Amino acid sequence: MAVLVYASNAEGKLKKSAFEAVTYGKKAASILGCDVHAIVLGAADDAGKLGEFGASKVFQLNDANLSNFDSQTHANVVAQVADKIGATLVVCAHDSFGKSLVGRLAVRLNAGTVSGANSLPSMDNGFSVTKNVFSGKAVATYHVSSEKRVVSVMGNTFPPEAVGSAVQPESIDVTIPANRVRVKEVKTVKGTVPLPEAELVVSAGRGVKDPGNWGIIQELADTLAATTACSRPVADMGWRPHHEHVGQTGVAIRPNLYIAIGISGAIQHLAGVNQSKTIVVINKDPEAPFFKAADYGIVGDLFDVVPKLTAAIKKHQSS
Numbered sequence: 298m299a300v301l302v303y304a305s306n307a308e309g310k311l312k313k314s315a316f317e318a319v320t321y322g323k324k325a326a327s328i329l330g331c332d333v334h335a336i337v338l339g340a341a342d343d344a345g346k347l348g349e350f351g352a353s354k355v356f357q358l359n360d361a362n363l364s365n366f367d368s369q370t371h372a373n374v375v376a377q378v379a380d381k382i383g384a385t386l387v388v389c390a391h392d393s394f395g396k397s398l399v400g401r402l403a404v405r406l407n408a409g410t411v412s413g414a415n416s417l418p419s420m421d422n423g424f425s426v427t428k429n430v431f432s433g434k435a436v437a438t439y440h441v442s443s444e445k446r447v448v449s450v451m452g453n454t455f456p457p458e459a460v461g462s463a464v465q466p467e468s469i470d471v472t473i474p475a476n477r478v479r480v481k482e483v484k485t486v487k488g489t490v491p492l493p494e495a496e497l498v499v500s501a502g503r504g505v506k507d508p509g510n511w512g513i514i515q516e517l518a519d520t521l522a523a524t525t526a527c528s529r530p531v532a533d534m535g536w537r538p539h540h541e542h543v544g545q546t547g548v549a550i551r552p553n554l555y556i557a558i559g560i561s562g563a564i565q566h567l568a569g570v571n572q573s574k575t576i577v578v579i580n581k582d583p584e585a586p587f588f589k590a591a592d593y594g595i596v597g598d599l600f601d602v603v604p605k606l607t608a609a610i611k612k613h614q615s616s
């Protein structure tokens with residue numbers, strides 16, 4: 298019996314979510330009474346570092362067919378490794394890679410699956426984990442009765458915890474299938490923490506009124522070293538790129554701090570942000586629905602409040 302963690306990587310490095318997934322895997326393995334192993338597909342020169350976060354073995358397969366993420370190929374290989382090591386639990390991050398892996402893995406392993414779990418397994422009544430449902434308005438407990446389970450873990454829920462030392466990645470004998478997907482071009486947003494991994498997010502909505510006004514939002518974000526996001530209409534109108542759109546039809550995030558500026562707080566927006574640990578809302582309408590979800594609220598004109606907030610943070614940083 299073992300826990301196997303699929304560690305996501307991009308551009309030759311592990312993603313932050315890989316360390317979170319291994320931390321989760323290590324804790325889950327302690328509950329199940331077994332070891333945790335990790336699998337890295339493609340290049341990641343820091344793969345051995347997963348040992349510091351609890352992986353007793355790190356398997357790495359650096360094959361050209363695995364270098365670009367393809368859920369069919371990766372699920373095939375991860376399932377073979379899971380079978381080889383007798384994994385009864387396969388864990389991955391609930392990131393863009395993990396979301397497209399869990400279903401395929403579950404079918405291949407004949408496993409029950411929970412995507413987007415936010416708790417460690419409880420073995421009190423068989424295997425169960427919890428996850429948020431109904432746009433974060435309720436928490437459901439999922440009991441998994443199959444012998445094997447596949448779980449993807451919500452980001453920023455289990456911070457990476459160093460518990461050991463690095464290990465030397467090793468190979469494992471599996472059959473690597475030919476890629477059925479041909480990647481023609483990869484476009485990567487540079488110079489900013491990707492939204493799903495961001496701990497601080499400054500987000501703005503239609504209240505900014507014009508894309509030319511984005512400067513005050515960007516300055517607040519830069520001052521905090523935060524990632525920027527926006528509501529859907531702001532992306533739809535082309536004021537901001539689509540990858541910044543958060544919500545039900547955009548990116549779902551769970552940062553430590555979410556500052557929502559000139560955003561009404563429609564249910565479709567909240568669905569993607571209401572798991573943020575602290576929510577600050579700035580809106581001139583005291584009746585804006587977002588205030589009900591806020592930990593802190595400022596009723597005021599964003600063109601007045603945001604520059605003052607930025608100036609106050611700068612003053613605090615320099616004192």
Ligand SMILES: Cc1cc2nc3c(=O)[nH]c(=O)nc-3n(C[C@H](O)[C@H](O)[C@H](O)COP(=O)(O)OP(=O)(O)OC[C@H]3O[C@@H](n4cnc5c(N)ncnc54)[C@H](O)[C@@H]3O)c2cc1C
Nearest residue numbers: 502503504528529544545546559560561565566581582599
């Ligand atoms: C199927 C479906 C899916 C959707 N998915 C998403 C999604 O994923 N993400 C998403 O965001 N939306 C989504 N929407 C749209 C959603 O319903 C709302 O229309 C949208 O979130 C509103 O965006 P907003 O808050 O920026 O704009 P508005 O609703 O126009 O709100 C602007 C806010 O700014 C405030 N404001 C204006 N001027 C100022 C000022 N000077 N200072 C301070 N505050 C000011 C106003 O009081 C208001 O509260 C979806 C809708 C549907 C039907």
